[in-house]
Every structure is written in structure tokens, then in C-alpha cells.
Amino acid sequence: DSGVTQTPKHLITATGQRVTLRCSPRSGDLSVYWYQQSLDQGLQFLIQYYNGEERAKGNILERFSAQQFPDLHSELNLSSLELGDSALYFCASSVSGRLTDTQYFGPGTRLTVL
């Protein structure tokens, strides 16, 4: 157990809908990362937050947004969902958000868009 929690574990929804994925980092970690893992695209970095502020943006679609709250938990919002958004979404946390910090991954949320 990495200490990173994600809810829900599974999510099934329809195209066009909006969902929110939640992540709680390890105690003491200030930085949260979001990743998308799909069969055809592998593991893709979406976005990073550090202490409530956006630190880096990767391949995140405009339909997706995220935020990190004062208690350091983070939410990833996915809207206007498409079939291709079906994937495993991981969040990870690290102590300070430095490039070389070890990232600890949560168990993931499996999103299925029908």
C-alpha cells in the first residue's frame, strides 16, 4: 500500500457525461500528479499540482481539468466524455514535486465510457 488513495475504484458512465475522480496523497506529500493509462497509448502524464498550484501540464485535453485543494487532496474532472476516454486513471504523490522525487502511485480509477 503506497498510502495514496483514489476513489472511486470503478466508474461506468455514458458518452457526453461528466465525472470527478478523487485522490488523496500520502501524508506529508505536497505534490500530486495525474496519469492516464490506456491500452493503445500507454501511460501518459496529464498534470501536476504542488501545494495547491498547477506545476506542470502534460497531454491533458481541454475537456479535462484538475485542482488541488487546501487539504492537498486533488480532483480530476472529465467532461463531455468520449469512448476513447475509457482508461485507468492514476494519481501519484511526492514529497516536494521535484523532478527526481519518488512518485507513489494510487490504486487507480478504472473509467469505462459506454
Place this chain on the structure above:
Amino acid sequence: GENVEQHPSTLSVQEGDSAVIKCTYSDSASNYFPWYKQELGKRPQLIIDIRSNVGEKKDQRIAVTLNKTAKHFSLHITETQPEDSAVYFCAASIRDAGNQFYFGTGTSLTVIP
């Protein structure tokens, strides 16, 4: 942006043999190279990493080598065991408008008892 290529996509070895997975990257500014292991249905876990100022790093049966000139790095697993069976991902990271992480497409390693 960075492009990370990983080979092979699948690898089968006999227990006790060595396994080597190779990754290449395109951006010479990349300066941190972690390797992750992901067992079936589980989360990725960091197993070893190397910074651009080091050529080799070892941790028990696992080693990573980096050739900055050729822009490639490799994961070496010696004396493989069945529990080494998993998908391994390489990644390259650069500080470019924040930390950017680019992953290879993964190698599915099967260790045959």
C-alpha cells in the same frame, strides 16, 4: 516534446537468465530516467532511477545504464525470478515549463519457471 521509445514490447526469459529492456529518448535536455514495474492489475512502482550525471546505477539484481551521447538507457535484471514477471515502463523527465514526464510504451516481461 520528448519522445521515448521502448523495446522490446514483450520479453520471455527462463528463470535465472538475464533480461534487458532498452529505451531511447529524443530530447537531450532530459535529465532524469526512472523505471517503473507494474504487476497485473496493480499500480506502477518505482524500482530504480538514474540521473543524467551518472552512467550506471545498481540495486541488487537490477541495474540501469545511461548513454547520454546516444540518448538511450537500459534496464538490466539478472538472475530473473518468476516474481519479476510484470510490465516495465521507462520514463524520461525534463524540467520544461514545470516537470514533464514521458513514458515508454512498456515491456511485458514473463519469467518462465
